[in-house]
Amino acid sequence: MSYDTAPDLHTEIFTPAADEDATADGRFTKWLDAEGIGFHEGTFDPEDIPTYLAAYRADQRVLWGVHDRAQPAEALGADHPVATYGTMVHSLNVGAGLVEAHQITAVTVRSSHRRNGILRSMMTRDLGEAAERGLPLAILTASEATIYGRFGFGCATFTQSVEVDVRERFEVTAPRTGTTTLVAREHAVRLAQQIFDGFHASTFGSVDRQYAYPRRASGEWGRERPIEDRNVRFAVHYDATGTPAGYVSYRFAGWETTPYTMKIVDLVASTPSAYLELWRYLGSLDLVQVVTWDGARRDDALPWSLRDRRCYSVKGTDDVLWVRMLDVPAALGARSYRGSGRIVLDVLDPLGIAGGSFVLTVVDGVAQVEHVDTAAAPDATLTVNALGSLYLGGVQASALAAAGALTAHADDAVDLLDTLFGLPQEPYCITHF
Numbered sequence: 001m002s003y004d005t006a007p008d009l010h011t012e013i014f015t016p017a018a019d020e021d022a023t024a025d026g027r028f029t030k031w032l033d034a035e036g037i038g039f040h041e042g043t044f045d046p047e048d049i050p051t052y053l054a055a056y057r058a059d060q061r062v063l064w065g066v067h068d069r070a071q072p073a074e075a076l077g078a079d080h081p082v083a084t085y086g087t088m089v090h091s092l093n094v095g096a097g098l099v100e101a102h103q104i105t106a107v108t109v110r111s112s113h114r115r116n117g118i119l120r121s122m123m124t125r126d127l128g129e130a131a132e133r134g135l136p137l138a139i140l141t142a143s144e145a146t147i148y149g150r151f152g153f154g155c156a157t158f159t160q161s162v163e164v165d166v167r168e169r170f171e172v173t174a175p176r177t178g179t180t181t182l183v184a185r186e187h188a189v190r191l192a193q194q195i196f197d198g199f200h201a202s203t204f205g206s207v208d209r210q211y212a213y214p215r216r217a218s219g220e221w222g223r224e225r226p227i228e229d230r231n232v233r234f235a236v237h238y239d240a241t242g243t244p245a246g247y248v249s250y251r252f253a254g255w256e257t258t259p260y261t262m263k264i265v266d267l268v269a270s271t272p273s274a275y276l277e278l279w280r281y282l283g284s285l286d287l288v289q290v291v292t293w294d295g296a297r298r299d300d301a302l303p304w305s306l307r308d309r310r311c312y313s314v315k316g317t318d319d320v321l322w323v324r325m326l327d328v329p330a331a332l333g334a335r336s337y338r339g340s341g342r343i344v345l346d347v348l349d350p351l352g353i354a355g356g357s358f359v360l361t362v363v364d365g366v367a368q369v370e371h372v373d374t375a376a377a378p379d380a381t382l383t384v385n386a387l388g389s390l391y392l393g394g395v396q397a398s399a400l401a402a403a404g405a406l407t408a409h410a411d412d413a414v415d416l417l418d419t420l421f422g423l424p425q426e427p428y429c430i431t432h433f
């Protein structure tokens with residue numbers, strides 16, 4: 001598929017095929033290198049292109065490349081795209097089940113072409129088409145928090161960067177259960193996938209992972225190239241029945257780094273006890289003084305299980321998932337809720353994709369959603385961004401109301417939204433894309 005974006009710009013959209021040209025001259029390699037320019041990465045090693053091609057095919061990625069026919073012949077990569085954009089579909093856990101989410105990734109516009117509306121052109125077209133295809137919502141992880149609000153995305157899930165002092169005073173007080181052990185590399189990819197599948201099925205806010213994830217988690221692929229990273233170790237926790245219930249992969253920061261630090265590459269636990277046992281294991285690694293991780297829950301149980309909770313320091317909070325409604329009845333109807341109640345929401349969407357008035361009726365946690373005539377008096381008016389933030393329960397209606405993103409017209413509207421959308425645990429997404 002291709003179309004003209006502007007007089008000199010031409011957009012090509014393709015899904016890499018089984019017989020896609022994986023040489024340096026092929027459009028796939030040029031697209032990858034163009035994306036690499038946007039994220040300040042080096043060019044790809046030609047040997048790695050077939051592996052990346054297989055991964056992108058497994059993810060069923062759709063790749064957009066904007067070409068500028070008027071580039072100087074001497075320009076770096078004159079025949080490469082000047083802008084990239086990618087999409088794929090993976091499931092998002094919304095409690096009552098999994099919804100298919102339209103994922104947006106690999107958004108780059110070369111510096112020479114920025115602020116000419118290229119991103120706006122790609123994104124408005126793509127969101128409209130995804131809505132027409134019946135996808136209930138779009139999601140992304142953002143490089144900067146200033147970019148995607150204008151396109152209707154709201155920040156919805158968060159993680160924390162933590163540093164845990166694992167010297168003598170570190171002790172997990174929860175009762176010991178099961179066993180945790182290092183696993184040989186040849187079993188690690190399969191176990192990483194199997195354990196993540198269990199986590200994904202049971203974790204509100206989780207997004208299914210792309211092909212590369214279990215490979216990077218296990219060390220089969222490194223950070224820079226899809227070849228073995230010999231510095232990554234992979235340990236699995238087996239519960240009391242012998243079932244793999246969690247894994248942690250980690251890399252030592254080196255003897256030059258003090259205090260001696262172990263960095264968690266990935267940690268996935270499908271039960272709370274598996275999570276604490278993985279930490280008990282990390283705390284038992286000799287010669288390590290500090291363990292760092294950038295993927296902890298904001299409502300992490302670990303400090304509540306430590307003999308000395310001051311071993312645990314929060315170094316920062318990151319937003320992870322940004323959510324954009326494409327079809328409000330489909331998205332709200334798929335989610336599970338807390339309690340019962342009825343509320344009329346007036347959703348404002350400047351892009352004209354998902355706005356309108358909707359009646360949300362929840363009976364014992366199960367929702368019915370109806371698109372109604374705008375004449376119906378709303379109980380609350382909110383931006384489509386605010387609804388994206390509210391959707392997974394990681395941001396409270398009361399906070400959105402205080403921030404001016406939600407206006408209540410009925411006295412109990414904010415309380416009711418806080419109750420209905422509230423969760424016993426925060427939504428938690430450990431998938432970046």
Ligand SMILES: CC(=O)SCCNC(=O)CCNC(=O)[C@H](O)C(C)(C)COP(=O)(O)OP(=O)(O)OC[C@H]1O[C@@H](n2cnc3c(N)ncnc32)[C@H](O)[C@@H]1OP(=O)(O)O
Nearest residue numbers: 105106107108109114115116117118119120140142143146
């Ligand atoms: C999901 C992901 O892939 S996240 C990764 C995003 N990519 C990056 O961070 C890589 C580096 N940055 C870039 O490549 C580019 O600057 C992009 C892709 C962010 C923006 O592309 P552009 O084509 O310049 O954006 P475009 O001209 O369409 O701008 C659309 C609007 O967004 C605004 N905007 C664009 N980028 C930014 C930014 N980084 N910060 C604040 N506002 C921005 C523009 O001012 C414009 O606003 P307006 O419509 O109110 O006038």
